[in-house]
Amino acid sequence: MQGLHPTLRGRVRRLWLSIVPISQCAIAAGLAWFIAFDLLNHERPFFAPIAAVVSLGLSLARRWRRSVELIFGVSIGILVGDVVITWIGSGAWQISVVVAAAMAVAVFADKGPMLPTQAASSAVLVATLLPPGDAAAYERAVDAVIGGLIGVLVGALVPVNPARRARRDAAGILNTFRDLSHDLATALRADDEDGVYRVLAKARGSQAAIDGLRADVLAGREVGTLSPLYWGSRPRLKKIAATADPIDNAVRNFRVVNRRALALTQRGVAVEESMIEIIDGIGDVFEVLRQMMLAEPGESPDQADAARALRSVVRKARTSLADDVEDLSEAALLVELRSLLVDLMMVAGLSRMSAIAQLHLTK
Structure with missing residues (x-):
């Protein structure tokens, strides 16, 4: 299928997903x-x-x-x-x-x-x-x-696996934002305003994927309720469903980060390398979370592995970084990055209060 034209490949994939x-x-x-x-x-x-x-x-x-x-x-x-x-x-x-x-x-x-x-x-x-x-x-x-x-x-x-589609949707979104995070970091290092804008345009086009995730989570709950074949999948589906809101919030916060970065670039302000490293690290976190979504129960990475990867980035996003920046908009960018990290920690299974407590440990 890799050798097919992208349009034809998309249609074949759509047909394959609709077979059941x-x-x-x-x-x-x-x-x-x-x-x-x-x-x-x-x-x-x-x-x-x-x-x-x-x-x-x-x-x-x-x-x-x-x-x-x-x-x-x-x-x-x-x-x-x-x-x-x-x-x-x-x-x-x-x-x-x-x-x-x-x-x-x-x-x-x-x-x-x-x-x-x-x-x-x-x-x-x-x-x-x-x-x-x-x-x-x-x-x-x-x-x-x-x-x-x-x-x-x-x-x-004759049901569709209630967890598989939702896992695939979530992994696809995380995969997209892994790439966008790295692309944003690269564009900021090069002071490439057009590159930052292209990342924002792609991020804005992600809402359909979020809507698809929510629809498949809802469908999974229905299948898990009606089909005896998948009653055993309810606990796993519940965990996947719990990630839908944090993923949605993370996507929205990424767009805010992207807009902040674009505003800085447009004004000719070079974003500090420490901030760019955080954005790059967030891309790595998106990848760990993607692998976590696709892993079978008992396989790695699990939620604990994802939480450890997140803590390494959280340590970099200490509030004291704001003391070293000359532009208030960079301080605001740091705030948005920390908010994004809270959302990602919730995707990894932490409660909101626990995620915020993790941030408070990094001054």
Whole structure:
């Protein structure tokens, strides 16, 4: 795969990461149709496989929520559509009325984003293809229940490893900021304003990765709850989930550090080598934390190894460094670096109070 064009390589990787969700959707769709058509003898159970696929989707997060919203949305749409169309008849303006009524009831019932859409689409079907009171309309509600439940069942029995994706996401973010830390240190040593700005631009583009980490942590918790195969993974997933906020905060603080450094460079102020060494050391810490995320239980580096690597950088970030700088902005840069180190110590498993106490030891 290394020999592929970067665009093609990215697409192949995206497909590879989606293999399990695609397989889940395919299995659930076929199974839902079999139950509704072959076992229950529904004449047109088209919504059973649709409901199964919608409840699963490629996104692993909130599948149980999506299933519930889909089932209740369909039920609301059929009920409202049946009542309203029986009362006012069919036609263009009647469709507008029934859609508005179904969506209003759905919005009143719950704030879920899928609920109003499903209610509206079901109401439209009642107003156009499924006559009020027709058995097919009620069968569609049953098909929605079948599809939604099959989706949840397949998601539980054919699950994605709940910890693996979150570990991969976290390691990818830490890998990116390892490189950015070293790049920032190199740019500052060369007094390269454009280089510092390029690092900041890349750091600003990391939010999608953070959002992906949070989504996969949420999905992992759901899989760990629903799937008996991964009940034993809950403690590990809990540890990984605990790193999501500190990683997010570390990324945000790195951007602040980067902006401080850029402001200094733009004003022609050369950042002290002692500060640059801290930034370089933080890059090394990001690498240790990345390896920690990917290590299996009992392997090195673990949280203790990461904490030791952090302490060596923390010792360099002593507050007395501020006494040697001539520009107040450099003192502010040191403050931001120390704040970033607190976030990284929390990624390594320390509580916030313990991390701050470690900093207070370095005067």
